[in-house]
Amino acid sequence: MAVCHHQVPFKLFTPIPPPNPKPIFRCNLSLPSRPTLLTAEPEPLYTSVKAFAPATVANLGPGFDFLGCAVDGLGDFVSLTVDPQVLPGEISISEISGDHSSKKLSKNPIWNCAGIAAIEVMKMLGVRSVGLSLSLQKGLPLGSGLGSSAASAAAAAVAVNEIFGGKLGVEALVHAGLKSEEKVSGYHADNIAPALMGGFVLIQNYEPLDLLRLSFPLDKELIFVLVSPEFEAPTKKMRAALPTEIGMAHHVWNSSQAGALVAAVLQGDVARLGKALSSDKIVEPKRAPLIPGMEAVKKAAIEAGALGCTISGAGPTAVAVTDNAEKGKEIGERMVAAFLKDGNLKAVASVNRLDRVGARLVSSIPR
Amino acid sequence: MAVCHHQVPFKLFTPIPPPNPKPIFRCNLSLPSRPTLLTAEPEPLYTSVKAFAPATVANLGPGFDFLGCAVDGLGDFVSLTVDPQVLPGEISISEISGDHSSKKLSKNPIWNCAGIAAIEVMKMLGVRSVGLSLSLQKGLPLGSGLGSSAASAAAAAVAVNEIFGGKLGVEALVHAGLKSEEKVSGYHADNIAPALMGGFVLIQNYEPLDLLRLSFPLDKELIFVLVSPEFEAPTKKMRAALPTEIGMAHHVWNSSQAGALVAAVLQGDVARLGKALSSDKIVEPKRAPLIPGMEAVKKAAIEAGALGCTISGAGPTAVAVTDNAEKGKEIGERMVAAFLKDGNLKAVASVNRLDRVGARLVSSIPR
Numbered sequence: 066m067a068v069c070h071h072q073v074p075f076k077l078f079t080p081i082p083p084p085n086p087k088p089i090f091r092c093n094l095s096l097p098s099r100p101t102l103l104t105a106e107p108e109p110l111y112t113s114v115k116a117f118a119p120a121t122v123a124n125l126g127p128g129f130d131f132l133g134c135a136v137d138g139l140g141d142f143v144s145l146t147v148d149p150q151v152l153p154g155e156i157s158i159s160e161i162s163g164d165h166s167s168k169k170l171s172k173n174p175i176w177n178c179a180g181i182a183a184i185e186v187m188k189m190l191g192v193r194s195v196g197l198s199l200s201l202q203k204g205l206p207l208g209s210g211l212g213s214s215a216a217s218a219a220a221a222a223v224a225v226n227e228i229f230g231g232k233l234g235v236e237a238l239v240h241a242g243l244k245s246e247e248k249v250s251g252y253h254a255d256n257i258a259p260a261l262m263g264g265f266v267l268i269q270n271y272e273p274l275d276l277l278r279l280s281f282p283l284d285k286e287l288i289f290v291l292v293s294p295e296f297e298a299p300t301k302k303m304r305a306a307l308p309t310e311i312g313m314a315h316h317v318w319n320s321s322q323a324g325a326l327v328a329a330v331l332q333g334d335v336a337r338l339g340k341a342l343s344s345d346k347i348v349e350p351k352r353a354p355l356i357p358g359m360e361a362v363k364k365a366a367i368e369a370g371a372l373g374c375t376i377s378g379a380g381p382t383a384v385a386v387t388d389n390a391e392k393g394k395e396i397g398e399r400m401v402a403a404f405l406k407d408g409n410l411k412a413v414a415s416v417n418r419l420d421r422v423g424a425r426l427v428s429s430i431p432r
Numbered sequence: 433m434a435v436c437h438h439q440v441p442f443k444l445f446t447p448i449p450p451p452n453p454k455p456i457f458r459c460n461l462s463l464p465s466r467p468t469l470l471t472a473e474p475e476p477l478y479t480s481v482k483a484f485a486p487a488t489v490a491n492l493g494p495g496f497d498f499l500g501c502a503v504d505g506l507g508d509f510v511s512l513t514v515d516p517q518v519l520p521g522e523i524s525i526s527e528i529s530g531d532h533s534s535k536k537l538s539k540n541p542i543w544n545c546a547g548i549a550a551i552e553v554m555k556m557l558g559v560r561s562v563g564l565s566l567s568l569q570k571g572l573p574l575g576s577g578l579g580s581s582a583a584s585a586a587a588a589a590v591a592v593n594e595i596f597g598g599k600l601g602v603e604a605l606v607h608a609g610l611k612s613e614e615k616v617s618g619y620h621a622d623n624i625a626p627a628l629m630g631g632f633v634l635i636q637n638y639e640p641l642d643l644l645r646l647s648f649p650l651d652k653e654l655i656f657v658l659v660s661p662e663f664e665a666p667t668k669k670m671r672a673a674l675p676t677e678i679g680m681a682h683h684v685w686n687s688s689q690a691g692a693l694v695a696a697v698l699q700g701d702v703a704r705l706g707k708a709l710s711s712d713k714i715v716e717p718k719r720a721p722l723i724p725g726m727e728a729v730k731k732a733a734i735e736a737g738a739l740g741c742t743i744s745g746a747g748p749t750a751v752a753v754t755d756n757a758e759k760g761k762e763i764g765e766r767m768v769a770a771f772l773k774d775g776n777l778k779a780v781a782s783v784n785r786l787d788r789v790g791a792r793l794v795s796s797i798p799r
Contacts, residue, residue, distance in 0.1 A: 127687065129684060129687070130684045130688075131684060131688035132688075132691065267691050269688055269691075277692055277695055277704070307680060309679065309680055310677040310678065310679060310680075311677065311680065312677060313674060313675065313676055317496060317497045319687060320494065320495075320686060320690040321497075321499075321690075323687040323688075324636075324691055324693070324694040325634060325694075326691070327692075327695050328634065328644055328694050328695075328698060331695060331698045340636075341636070347683070
């Protein structure tokens with residue numbers, strides 16, 4: 066990602082109707098229907114807003130490239146202010162704070178995940194008369210496998226939408242977020258969709274985008290143990306490690322585990338979910354050896370009572386699941402110890418619940 | 433399959449405990465726990481019983497080799513009689529009737545799907561003092577892609593179990609049925625498991641066998657349109673047509689469709705189920721060209737309003753889904769017409785509901 070510390074406001078285009086008259090999005094969420102392109106320019110309802118978007122775990126073993134979920138307690142904040150000093154219809158990134166890795170991020174909105182998503186939402190809303198100043202507070206380190214770029218994009222998309230009264234539906238925000246993901250980490254919705262929608266989301270199709278929300282039962286407990294080592298596992302390198310061809314037996318195996326994983330989510334069967342998550346024979350076996358200690362970390366997690374363990378996203382974070390938060394702490398400690406012993410890597414553990422809400426407004430100041 | 437019209441009783445072995453002390457089966461069904469190996473020899477409760485097992489649709493597009501479901505109204509019957517003329521602990525096949533293709537079936541129980549399953553269940557029960565005479569009434573043609581061998585095996589397994597008071601659980605019967613499938617069509621549970629259990633069944637693992645029952649909501653309607661052309665599509669030839677290596681993009685696509693298919697079953701979303709069923713990019717594209725007219729039949733089904741269409745099992749039957757029985761008839765007629773026009777094949781259509789019960793006792797005469 067380009068590094069640029071100058072504040073370069075970005076001129077927005079007026080909205081253009083989509084070229085394809087067919088519906089461009091299908092989603093099983095029961096949301097109020099909102100138009101994605103608006104004719105009248107909206108007024109800001111607030112002078113400033115602050116939005117949060119959660120970390121996300123994509124892939125989930127056999128759910129490679131089409132399944133992800135949101136985890137609570139970790140994520141990025143975006144604050145947005147109506148700023149007369151910013152040219153009308155433009156956006157400017159005033160500050161990026163938080164994790165030390167955030168210093169790598171550009172303040173040029175067209176090169177910043179939050180900036181790109183914010184610009185897209187402003188385009189969709191048709192904002193021409195108001196300038197906005199954006200402050201990004203990173204709670205997630207870059208390249209950790211926890212959907213850092215998606216969290217920034219999701220928080221920014223929600224912040225812009227909410228400051229103008231929340232006129233866009235989540236489907237439009239996913240499209241905006243995808244524009245951002247496309248530029249910074251590839252055209253994949255398995256982080257941005259759960260970051261915006263919360264819970265588990267399955268991406269069934271991209272043309273047209275068809276997202277399937279998988280509701281984990283409210284009365285069941287699902288705990289994620291996220292252990293992030295001090296190690297850089299760039300998405301590109303991790304993607305290059307993937308096999309191009311897959312044997313039929315492995316394809317059938319992984320597909321059946323993907324099906325079982327989806328069923329386990331919907332049925333709230335954490336044991337089966339963990340078992341399916343742990344059972345990837347295609348991606349994890351190629352990527353795990355590139356993360357020092359990962360195989361030992363998985364073994365340690367299972368020995369400590371985790372119901373399953375795999376790589377989060379493209380790594381290097383390891384994700385284990387359990388149905389008990391107290392046990393989660395112990396599992397995390399054992400995983401941290403294994404990263405140190407077998408990978409010679411320092412690591413931090415975090416025990417988190419499923420985030421069922423997704424990106425949301427956390428505070429606002431009315432005009 | 434060997435053809436033998438002589439009646440050859442088969443000597444049963446006494447039951448042998450399994451070599452592996454670990455549990456050999458996991459199943460999410462809430463069934464009363466029953467031992468799979470019994471010490472005391474059971475007495476027959478009936479002089480005769482009759483059992484039915486339904487047809488099954490395996491593969492379901494992206495569910496290739498791990499997913500199947502049962503359909504009502506089509507299937508095989510097995511009648512079983514305590515017969516003093518059969519040597520104690522042995523079984524004899526007295527009659528095979530029904531579909532003309534059933535003439536190909538052997539009456540030697542060790543070469544007959546029903547016979548093999550019946551023998552396995554007798555072994556499990558430890559039957560040593562009673563001889564049984566078995567009559568098989570085929571409702572399903574052989575090699576149609578509707579789980580003909582599995583229906584015979586399932587009906588036989590249930591008949592033997594029930595005549596001795598139903599001491600075995602469904603898990604044991606699946607194992608018995610698998611012994612039969614292994615001999616006649618390959619070690620796959622995607623027909624025998626739904627034939628015995630009803631509904632949709634996902635096979636997550638074979639070692640140990642781990643079956644996942646996927647309940648389609650009771651208040652939703654799911655209609656299968658099964659169109660069988662007069663064409664032989666031997667399982668072996670259809671299996672040889674499969675690719676050995678699969679590109680990553682197709683693997684991800686099919687896995688995501690498999691996940692969506694499982695979710696659609698559990699959520700009772702017939703539109704999504706049909707869409708996922710129709711979307712196989714790996715198996716169907718290789719097999720469909722081997723069945724004359726299949727591509728046109730699929731097109732005709734969709735044009736007639738079907739929510740999805742694919743090959744049932746290894747073919748040649750085409751299966752379409754809808755949520756309306758009346759519409760199902762029309763879809764069937766259009767599919768039959770397409771088989772004739774584009775494949776030059778006569779075909780018969782059948783409109784069936786999901787069978788939620790699986791193999792069952794239909795009549796019995798107490799001793």
